[in-house]
Amino acid sequence: MTITSAVSDLASELRNWGISVSVAEVEDAVNGLCAIDLGDRNEFKIALRASMAKEPHAVEAFDRLFDILFPFTHATPDREDGGPPADGDVEDRLARALKDMDRPALREIASQMVQGRAGVQPGAPVSDEHYQYRALRHVDLEDMLRRLVHEDIQGKGETALERRLIEEDFRDRMKEFSDDVTDEIRRRRKVGVDLQSQLDEARPREPETVDFLWAKESDLESMRAAIYQLSRRLAARLSHKRRTGRRGRLDVRRTIRRSLSFGGAPVDPRWRRPMGGKPELWVLCDISGSMRNFTRFTLELVYALATQFQRVRSFVFIDGVDEVSDKLCVSDDFVRALERIDAEADVVAFDGQSWYGNAFTQFWRRYGGELSPRATMLVVGDARNNQRTSGADVLADIKRNVHRVWWLNPEPNEYWNSADSVAGELAQSTDGMFECRNLEQLERFVSSAL
Numbered sequence: 001m002t003i004t005s006a007v008s009d010l011a012s013e014l015r016n017w018g019i020s021v022s023v024a025e026v027e028d029a030v031n032g033l034c035a036i037d038l039g040d041r042n043e044f045k046i047a048l049r050a051s052m053a054k055e056p057h058a059v060e061a062f063d064r065l066f067d068i069l070f071p072f073t074h075a076t077p078d079r080e081d082g083g084p085p086a087d088g089d090v091e092d093r094l095a096r097a098l099k100d101m102d103r104p105a106l107r108e109i110a111s112q113m114v115q116g117r118a119g120v121q122p123g124a125p126v127s128d129e130h131y132q133y134r135a136l137r138h139v140d141l142e143d144m145l146r147r148l149v150h151e152d153i154q155g156k157g158e159t160a161l162e163r164r165l166i167e168e169d170f171r172d173r174m175k176e177f178s179d180d181v182t183d184e185i186r187r188r189r190k191v192g193v194d195l196q197s198q199l200d201e202a203r204p205r206e207p208e209t210v211d212f213l214w215a216k217e218s219d220l221e222s223m224r225a226a227i228y229q230l231s232r233r234l235a236a237r238l239s240h241k242r243r244t245g246r247r248g249r250l251d252v253r254r255t256i257r258r259s260l261s262f263g264g265a266p267v268d269p270r271w272r273r274p275m276g277g278k279p280e281l282w283v284l285c286d287i288s289g290s291m292r293n294f295t296r297f298t299l300e301l302v303y304a305l306a307t308q309f310q311r312v313r314s315f316v317f318i319d320g321v322d323e324v325s326d327k328l329c330v331s332d333d334f335v336r337a338l339e340r341i342d343a344e345a346d347v348v349a350f351d352g353q354s355w356y357g358n359a360f361t362q363f364w365r366r367y368g369g370e371l372s373p374r375a376t377m378l379v380v381g382d383a384r385n386n387q388r389t390s391g392a393d394v395l396a397d398i399k400r401n402v403h404r405v406w407w408l409n410p411e412p413n414e415y416w417n418s419a420d421s422v423a424g425e426l427a428q429s430t431d432g433m434f435e436c437r438n439l440e441q442l443e444r445f446v447s448s449a450l
Helices: 003-016 023-035 041-052 056-069 087-100 103-118 128-136 141-153 160-189 195-202 217-244 252-262 291-304 325-329 334-344 356-370 392-400 423-427 439-449
Strands: 280-286 311-317 321-323 375-380 404-409 433-435
Touching: 003 023, 003 041, 003 056, 023 041, 041 056, 056 160, 056 195, 087 103, 087 141, 087 160, 103 128, 103 160, 128 160, 141 160, 217 291, 217 439, 280 291, 291 311, 291 325, 291 334, 291 375, 291 439, 311 325, 311 356, 321 356, 325 334, 356 392, 375 392, 392 404, 392 423, 404 423, 404 439, 423 433, 433 439
Parallel strands: 280 311, 280 375, 375 404, 404 433
Antiparallel strands: 311 321
């Protein structure tokens, strides 16, 4: 296949994905290749992208299709022991490689992490983001970024501009490392898989079916737009459910009195009106690492439905817990409110690594006395606990003091109880733990449980 025909095939696939690529743009792309080194894959990719992906939404589609049609061929040899180096060793080596911008070392680390942790299965109907999450979930890249920026800026007379430039530089380096991980995942996924199957699997997904844990930035935009329509559907559904629900417990006296009109047959039972009215909703959310996307969409949906509850109170945690109800209630800009939570919430009690046991204990001591049988508790988290105490006994105390405790877990249930997950242990202290990987599953849960 010639370069010209290969570029034409890429343009055709872009058009199939709804990206406009004119004949003139294809000609510009081919002509531009005369001025670059065709042996440099990255330079080749940038040159084509400049001519064929003119709009931001087209860039991701271009990158996905380019990687399929012009596959990444570099591969670091697998380790003989079949597994990755120890976590601490990986973090130290990765930090050094990022600091020195050592590209060969970064590619080697990416390959070893994918080999040992991602569990890539060629041809399996699983997203690249899923495998990337599995490869990177034991390394806190945001914490590493903060440490690298702090170390680099020491002794340089820190200013806001200097810090921003240094942080952007390290973010660019981490992006290149993440791309190395993705390249290695895609290389392994293609083994024995035909080209058409790869193209079909890579096509854009509906926002309702995108997994929270592995959503890309372009997915997040479409998911934000979908939240509004979802909240309207659910509000109507919850309102109808409450209007047409039973009127509480059977009123025996009124039923017997009414039955006299029918010869003593209780054909028209009477019901007591339920006490109170709308329930209270308490939301307790893990905001560590990859949980941020899931927490963000859950909170946004809950506050869009706030009129369906008498009161909504929200709490976030990592290894400590803090209430954030005021930050969410006073802001018209939900994205800005979540940025404030990230910056201001006091959720680190020890080392900033997830610790459900300590977070539940703090919550119970501070707020347990305010719980009531009118409240429903919604816990949002992946139940990954870094081999620490789970707090299942404290969660059981919380359950005894509220109407219901529901748990939403964004991981596929086949991963529950693997590695450092304590999902099974914590589920026993709830009224139900539900797999909630996307907006579709979140909608089903709200419709049935709340």
